[in-house]
Amino acid sequence: MIYLTSPATVALTALLFFIAIFGRYVLFSLGFWWLFNVSLKEQFAHRAVQTRPRKAGQDWHEIGWSVVTSLIFTGIAIGVIYAYQLGYTQIYTDIHAYPLLWYPASILLVLFIHETYYYWLHRWMHRPGVYKLVHKTHHDSITTSPWTAFSFHPTESTLQAIVIPALTFILPLHISAVGLILIIMTMSSAINHLNTEIYPQDFNRHWLGRWLIGATHHSLHHTQFRFNYGLYFTFWDKWMNTESPDYHRLFGEKSKKTVGSVVEARSEE
Incomplete structure (x- = not known):
């Protein structure tokens, strides 16, 4: 764990954290964008959820806001490090300090709490008096891309x-569990904003897939606004009856063709 002992250490640590946070965003966003819009573009073209063109300069607009987001995340991370040094946090570095079963359980518990917090925060941010001041920046991206993931x-x-x-x-929380949770958060956000449905046909009805949010689910939130408020999982939307009535139909349309069927169709031409 890093210790902040001087202004120079604080500055260097902040710089390294900003590079890590913004770099993680760029890595996942660029990786998913390149994979499904360049490398596998032909195979996944039919899986684009929204066909409305993105605005001119939208990528750079979103990246600009993401720089600001990364700076805020960095500032909060430095605060947590200070708190750890003073012994205020429950972060631990010895993997055997708690039963090993607690490691995966702690990750799942944090994801559940984060999902719950975000769902209700998200609904609050859609209140008329709050939306324009807080959430509209993110919704300026109607047709999303992985670059939208940190655009707040x-x-x-x-x-x-x-x-x-x-x-x-x-x-x-073990220090590596915190890191893993942040990676899951960034990867999930990139997938949800991809605007390309990457999950297989009928995954929305699979025992696991029915609880996971993907591009179709979240894209509907950006176009319909009053449905699909979840972050990682669909359970709060299902429990509170805020899942879009168009979700299963649209997922079926976007996932019914597979890569194999596209290749097969081309071979028959």
């Missing part, structure tokens, strides 16, 4: 960023 107004970035750091004061 600073107030929303802060509200989103505080929950996992807050949990480090309450729940014992």
Whole structure:
């Protein structure tokens, strides 16, 4: 664990954290964008959820907001490090300090709490008096891409960023578990904003897939606004009856053709 002992150490640590946070965003966003829009573009072209063209300069607009988001995430990370040094957090580095079963259980528990927090925060951000001030920046991207993943107004970035750091004061979390949770968060956000349905046919009705959010599910939120508020999972939307009535139909349309069927169709031409 890094210790902040001088202004120079703080500055260097902040720089390294910003590079790691923004770099993680760029790595996942660029990776998913290249894979499904360049490398596998022909095979997945029929899986584009929204066909409305993105606005001119939208990528750079989203990247600009993502820089601001990454700076906010960095500032909060430095605060957590200070708190750890003072002994206020429950972060631990010895993997044997708690039963090994707690390691995966702690990750699942944090994801559940984060999902719950975000679902209700997200619904609050759609209130008329709040939306324009806090959430509209993100919804300026109607047709999303992986670059949309961190494109938030600073107030929303802060509200989103505080929950996992807050949990480090309450729940014992191994330092690597915290890192893994942040990677899951970034990867999930890139997939959800991809605007290309990458999950297989009928995955929306699979015992696991029915609980996971993907591009179709979240794209409907960006176009319909009053449905599909979840972050990682669909259970709150299902429990609160806020899952879009168009979701299963649209998922079926976007996933019914497989890569194999496209290749087969081309071979018959």
